[in-house]
Amino acid sequence: MTREADPRAVHWLFGDQLGPHFIDPARGGPHRDAPLLMIESRSVFRRRRFHRAKAHLVLSAMRHRAAELGDRVRYVRADTYRQGLEEAVGDAEVTVHHPTSRAAHAFVHALPSVRVLPARGFLVTHDEFRTWADGRGTKQLRQEDFYRWVRRTHDLLMEGDSPAGGRWNLDHDNRQPPPRGATGLGLPAPYRPRESDIDDEVRADLDRWSRDGDVEFVGDDGPRGFPATRREALAALRRFVEHRLATFGAHEDAVLAGDATMSHSLLSTSLNLGLLDPAECVERAEARWRSGGVPLNSAEGFVRQVAGWREFVWHLYWYFGTDYRTSNALRHHEPLPDWFTDLSPEGTEANCLSRTLEHVRATGWTHHIPRLMILGSFALQRGWEPRAVTDWFHRSFVDGYDWVMVPNVVGMSQYADGGRMTTKPYTSAGAYIDRMSDLCGPCRYKPSVRVGEDACPFTAGYWNFLHRHRERFEHNVRMVRAVRGLDRLRDLDALLEQERDRAD
Structure with a gap:
């Protein structure tokens, strides 16, 4: 039986719980007269080197929501959530809808004064x-x-x-x-939205945090695009x-x-x-x-x-549980290069990868195919450590949250779970990118070439990836044909030597 909401209990809204369905009593929310609390925690932005546009969007959305709610909400700016709660309510009862990250979920459940309500924002419970x-x-x-x-x-x-x-x-x-x-x-x-005075305030705060060395960002903070x-x-x-x-x-x-x-x-x-x-x-x-x-x-x-x-x-x-994020079935341990983590398009001569990084740097967004078949595929082919790749996607994209990126990257993009989520790794040679885009034409590399100065990094990387993991994939019904293609490559030895030189 659901316990009736206490009208005196303060209801806490996380920064991703900003719609009306998070305060609707008819949908299991707080009492209609319950006071509301929002906490802007500076420590959240210290944990990762977030994209500047993402930090701007989250803070702008929180502050806009607080302005809409007016006197009903108390908006606290604190170093941590714990400090914010102590300042706002002390040890009084607080309700909150199920948070979207495991860390936040564990935190609220460890607080004796906090009662966790069912999750909102999804179709299925x-x-x-x-x-x-x-x-x-x-x-x-x-x-x-x-x-x-x-x-x-x-x-x-x-x-x-x-x-x-x-x-x-x-x-x-x-x-x-x-x-x-x-x-x-x-x-x-x-x-595309128009910015408000709140956006000006957010931008000034982020500038000050950066100048003070308190928080470090990556990417650009142009006009708010979302x-x-x-x-x-x-x-x-x-x-x-x-x-x-x-x-x-x-x-x-x-x-x-x-x-x-x-x-x-x-x-x-x-x-x-x-x-x-x-x-x-x-x-x-x-x-x-x-x-x-x-x-x-x-x-x-x-x-x-x-x-x-x-x-x-x-x-x-x-x-899938807490251990899923550390899955590494392919035993990939290579670190991400600085040019990738810095979103530097100058770090690569592959036009598709450079253009994608340039767009992510400018906006914090690109659609699912560049994410999966360019950024993710490149990381998979080079054996980058999947947990680091997951963190990179989390902090570099305006729509990236822990719950979003752990399954999408660990399971689908990097196949680090060994097939619990997908039936095959999602990676390809340059021919796929050439067929589905106009990015290969201006590129100095040729998608059909595997070896030599004109060799496409995706084409060479694809065959190298299949060779490294041949034993795993030669019995996969969706991969067996591709793996058998290795036997038809007369230049396989030269390709593998080329890829070892690139890695060094």
Whole structure:
């Protein structure tokens, strides 16, 4: 039985719990009259060398929310959460919704005066996922199975008991390369917010912290590019659904140098800050399809990202346990080079990698294919330590949180869990990047060349990776054909020697 909320208990809002669904009594939130607390902890920004744009967005969103809540909230700026709690409430009772990181979750559970309420901001509860996962027995947990279950239980894109259009997954229709010769998709630009006086204040504070040597950042802090308020997030959702969703599906995996956002929604920051609820996002996309405004493959592709992958990643973060983040099945231990950690595009002559780093440095964002098939693939091929790669993604991306990056990087990008989350490692030779982007044409390397001065680092790296892990992958049904390709490489010895020289 759920305990009735105490109207006198202060309710604490973390910086990623900023939407109305985190203070809604009808959805298990605090009492409608409960006073609210927000704590801006400086120590959070000392733990990692965060992207400057990420720090700006989080602080701007928190301070904007505090301004909206007015006298109902007490906003405390402290060195640590513990100090903030002591200053604001002493040992009085506090409620808080389930935090999104294991560290924060352990912290609030260790405080005797804090009562933890169920998680918000997701479609599936922890108990529901655990029941689904445990019910699969010894089977591996696969996103596709989970996604179909979510579609059924939440009646998303369904026609009775069957998926709309007769197929659950239209990913096959969503892998088209970019239009030949195009510099962009010619779409209305994504929503971009206008900065306020609060942003000026945040920027001044971050400048001062940097000057004082108190906190160190990486990347640029240009004009804020993502919503910091509920109103802005709703405007971004509306613009995406009405003007950009229709072309999202077909070129979902394509990359263009002159159009970094393509048809992507750019809603991940709003979802992960709690400004949007995933239910309203997928329901609006479905409604747009049912009204005839967008094709099914676009609506399904977006629903799969939000109701399938995002939910799956959130729950695996908790279900797999505390040791999952240290998984290293491939025994990769190489350190990340300074040019990569500094987001320096000058550190590499590979155009795809340089351009991607340049964009991440400027914005703290790029869509999922550059993350997975350029940044992540490069790290995997070179055997970089997966925990360090995870930390890099966490701090370098505006939408990066611990729960987001641990499964995405450890499981999918780096295959460090040995296949608990995916059936194969996601890496490729340069031919894939060449097919799905316009980044290879201007590059000094040639995607078809493995050895020599013109050898593509991704092509050479791919075959070197397969050689290093041949024994592991030669029995993987999704990898066996690629592994057997090693036997057809007449220049394999030269390639391996070249890669050893590069490593040295």
